[in-house]
Amino acid sequence: MTEPRRNPIATVESLDYEGHGVAHVDGKTIFLDGALPFETVEYSSYRKKPTFENAQVTAVLTESFMRTKPKCVHFGVCGGCSLQHAEAGAQVAAKQRVMEENLARIGEVKPETLLTPIYGPTWGYRHRARLSARFVAKKGTVLVGFHEKRSSFIADMRSCEILPKKISDLLVPLRELVMQLSIRERMPQIELALGEHVDVLVLRIMDPISPADEELLKAFADQHTVQFWLQPKGPDTAYPFYPLDAPQLSYSLPEFGIVMPYKPTEFTQVNPHINRVLVGRAIRLLDPQPGERIADLFCGLGNFTLPIARRGATVVGIEGSQQLVERAIENAGKNGLADKTEFSVANLFEMTPEIMADLGHFDRMLIDPPRDGAMEVCKSIDPEHGPKRIVYVSCNPATLARDANVLVNVKGYKMKTAGVVNMFPHTGHVESMAWFEKE
Incomplete structure (x- = not known):
């Protein structure tokens, strides 16, 4: 019985400026998602050009001393991080x-x-972020988070290790909030700006909000101690919605x-x-x-x-x-x-x-x-x-x-x-x- 054909194998030489492993196979440069220097890996290419290929690691045959277990349960799907599999000092x-x-x-x-x-x-450090929001009819739910790797889909995130814990804990409540809004299909983005005295969530709204939406937003802001801003068009149109007496962002x-x-x-x-x-x-x-x-x-x-x-x-x-x-x-x-x-x-x-x-x-x-x-x-x-x-x-x-x-x-x-x-x-x-x- 013949063995199943294996994916090609490469020895990783270095990391590029985007965190991909770099190897050379048959005269081509291979950029490997999820690979680290000094590793031997199997890979599957998802993009092939005459002089290079982009590939995903399918198996690590020899592990690098730099490798560690990713902390985030969404790592590998979410496109927000690419190097959680590398020890922090090795990243630097x-x-x-x-x-x-x-x-x-x-x-x-x-x-x-x-x-x-x-x-x-190295965790909970990100005080600025732009999250996408989308109502997914097939799933009957709203997703709030970063995009999946190499995709326009939003990752099904329920936590985020690089956001401060308070904001990470808001991802599921935010999904539930947006699900209840009349403009849930017309609110594509939530921008986060966390200051020393106030946490601001800027909602990109394509249509005006209803009186019922206003009450939902106010109740959420009171419960979770955040301030909502609304942005009907470009960034210059953003304005504070509630509470209006919140401290200034700084x-x-x-x-x-x-x-x-x-x-x-x-x-x-x-x-x-x-x-x-x-x-x-x-x-x-x-x-x-x-x-x-x-x-x-x-x-x-x-x-x-x-x-x-x-x-x-x-x-x-x-x-x-x-x-x-x-x-x-x-x-x-x-x-x-x-x-x-x-x-x-x-x-x-x-x-x-x-x-x-x-x-x-x-x-x-x-x-x-x-x-x-x-x-x-x-x-x-x-x-x-x-x-x-x-x-x-x-x-x-x-x-x-x-x-x-x-x-x-x-x-x-x-x-x-x-x-x-x-x-x-x-x-x-x-x-x-x-x-x-x-x-």
């Missing part, structure tokens, strides 16, 4: 390796030293004596514990001095701007969102830093040397771009009269490496140090920070 080490490899391969740069990785709580940076109010649909970091450490390290690397003029590019609502100003420098914050700039101006005033800050709206993806020159001289610069990076900013820096020090905070190691190539190999900066920040434990997201110096 893998992300550091991804950053180093990107700097070497894409950027052709190497930092003189490596920073100690920043990491913190987070704090105690090291700098700063409190940052914000609206639930405005961008803030998802992990407030790590954000405090991140800001502290960035300011220490930047080392702002009283009397200096410093640029904070992609400044958002002032997460770095205000701490820099607290050190006595004058800070120019530039951001592409008018709404965030208005919030930054308000926050500077509330924290007594209006005289040390100035903010403006500009599309930093269209920066030119002429626009940069018009902004005037900066002694130091902090750059905190989105995933697309800051290529035009880096290209526009004057190599002779630009800032003597740049601290770059990145959420994408590939664009950090690309921009580092410009700063080091074109503009003449030294890459003094770099390191990862584990802002999103159990996911493949790699946040990092680098310091560049003109010597």
